[in-house]
Amino acid sequence: MTIKEQYVAAKQAYANWGIDVDAALETLKKVPISIHCWQGDDIGGFEVNKSELSGGIDITGNYPGKATTPEELRMDLEKALSLIPGKHRVNLHAIYAETNGEAVERDQLEPKHFENWLNWAKENGLGLDFNPTLFSHEKAADGLTLSHPNEEIREFWINHCIASRKIGEYFGRELGNPCLTNIWIPDGYKDIPSDRLTPRKRLKESLDRIFTAEVDETCNWDAVESKVFGIGSESYVVGSHEFYLGYALKNNKICLVDTGHYHPTETVSNKISSMLLYSDKLALHVSRPVRWDSDHVVILDDELREIALEIVRNDALNQVIIGLDFFDASINRVAAWTIGTRNMIKALLYALLVPNDHLKELQEKGDFTERLALMEEFKTYPFGAIWDYYCEKMNVPVKERWLTLVKEYEHDVLAKR
Ligand SMILES: C[C@H](O)[C@H](O)[C@@H](O)C(=O)CO
Numbered sequence: 571m572t573i574k575e576q577y578v579a580a581k582q583a584y585a586n587w588g589i590d591v592d593a594a595l596e597t598l599k600k601v602p603i604s605i606h607c608w609q610g611d612d613i614g615g616f617e618v619n620k621s622e623l624s625g626g627i628d629i630t631g632n633y634p635g636k637a638t639t640p641e642e643l644r645m646d647l648e649k650a651l652s653l654i655p656g657k658h659r660v661n662l663h664a665i666y667a668e669t670n671g672e673a674v675e676r677d678q679l680e681p682k683h684f685e686n687w688l689n690w691a692k693e694n695g696l697g698l699d700f701n702p703t704l705f706s707h708e709k710a711a712d713g714l715t716l717s718h719p720n721e722e723i724r725e726f727w728i729n730h731c732i733a734s735r736k737i738g739e740y741f742g743r744e745l746g747n748p749c750l751t752n753i754w755i756p757d758g759y760k761d762i763p764s765d766r767l768t769p770r771k772r773l774k775e776s777l778d779r780i781f782t783a784e785v786d787e788t789c790n791w792d793a794v795e796s797k798v799f800g801i802g803s804e805s806y807v808v809g810s811h812e813f814y815l816g817y818a819l820k821n822n823k824i825c826l827v828d829t830g831h832y833h834p835t836e837t838v839s840n841k842i843s844s845m846l847l848y849s850d851k852l853a854l855h856v857s858r859p860v861r862w863d864s865d866h867v868v869i870l871d872d873e874l875r876e877i878a879l880e881i882v883r884n885d886a887l888n889q890v891i892i893g894l895d896f897f898d899a900s901i902n903r904v905a906a907w908t909i910g911t912r913n914m915i916k917a918l919l920y921a922l923l924v925p926n927d928h929l930k931e932l933q934e935k936g937d938f939t940e941r942l943a944l945m946e947e948f949k950t951y952p953f954g955a956i957w958d959y960y961c962e963k964m965n966v967p968v969k970e971r972w973l974t975l976v977k978e979y980e981h982d983v984l985a986k987r
């Protein structure tokens with residue numbers, strides 16, 4: 571049977587439950603995923619005076635062929651994007667600035683340092699998102715930035731965040747598509763603090779300063795990302811979930827939840843409905859924690875499906891900004907992007923092909939037997955046939971055929987670096 575024939579048969583199975591597969595594919599086509607550039611070079615960036623990766627995050631592995639220049643990184647991203655169905659976004663960090671060999675301090679960064687990225691995004695029909703980089707820097711050497719007791723250090727990072735919001739505004743204005751500028755800081759303590767409040771007060775004041783700077787909200791959306799712990803901040807993180815949830819709600823900012831930033835049995839899927847009751851927008855960093863915030867490549871596991879289901883069944887595709895955040899240096903990096911992003915899209919497709927309204931009704935009626943029975947049966951509905959057809963229709967490789975192309979790229983390009 572051809573892909574199309576398998577699709578037609580599969581479509582009927584879903585139609586029996588009132589699911590319009592063609593409509594689901596139309597919806598899926600319009601959902602952008604924000605693909606993080608930092609998977610391509612192990613969060614190295616292109617600063618002239620580059621520092622070692624810090625901030626309590628870590629990359630393991632030494633797979634050959636990582637991007638070492640902006641041109642290589644863009645080329646690798648283009649390769650991955652050619653294997654992923656749909657039109658997406660690319661998420662940049664400040665350390666990916668291009669300064670023509672001149673050492674530009676982070677608080678002095680300007681839109682012009684990202685002009686190449688912008689032109690590339692325009693040429694490729696991509697959206698752009700942005701992040702100030704508050705790690706891998708001598709002024710973050712003790713693991714403190716916006717909450718630092720030293721005013722001069724705080725000032726430096728405040729100015730870096732303001733500069734970043736202006737870069738986000740530039741991206742959003744030029745692309746006619748708002749840029750999400752997300753602030754994540756590593757601040758915290760290895761051991762039990764004697765004062766949890768003072769650093770949080772300072773962080774709050776720093777954020778207030780950052781957001782006082784005028785930036786066009788139609789071009790730039792501000793987000794804040796919490797964390798429960800990091801390497802070297804095991805006992806206390808200043809920007810905890812409660813801290814940012816409160817800050818975002820009170821100041822009309824977007825909370826960004828990273829799936830690796832919670833206690834191991836706490837799930838982000840269970841937070842989405844609550845957060846959306848109080849906030850119009852929510853941003854995600856979809857990652858895969860394995861025992862800790864290890865940032866493994868996203869797989870199609872139960873939690874990914876549950877996240878997608880929560881977005882779809884709550885009609886929140888326009889409210890949840892889906893970004894990815896993983897970095898694996900032990901495998902081919904183009905493959906890492908491709909696997910993780912295709913899985914995020916697959917999870918959304920899966921969620922669009924579940925009789926969500928019927929399942930909700932069953933719950934309301936108290937028919938938990940049928941609810942469980944159907945939720946389980948739909949796991950083996952012919953979802954793969956719909957996915958294959960979608961890939962074919964979107965002109966990207968069907969099934970694992972993309973892997974041959976990545977291997978060729980590795981042989982022809984990556985291996986020669
Ligand atoms: C590089 C990213 O900004 C970083 O991973 C951050 O988003 C994070 O999740 C830190 O744990």
Ligand SMILES: [Mn+2]
Binds near residue numbers: 754
């Ligand atoms: Mn993150």
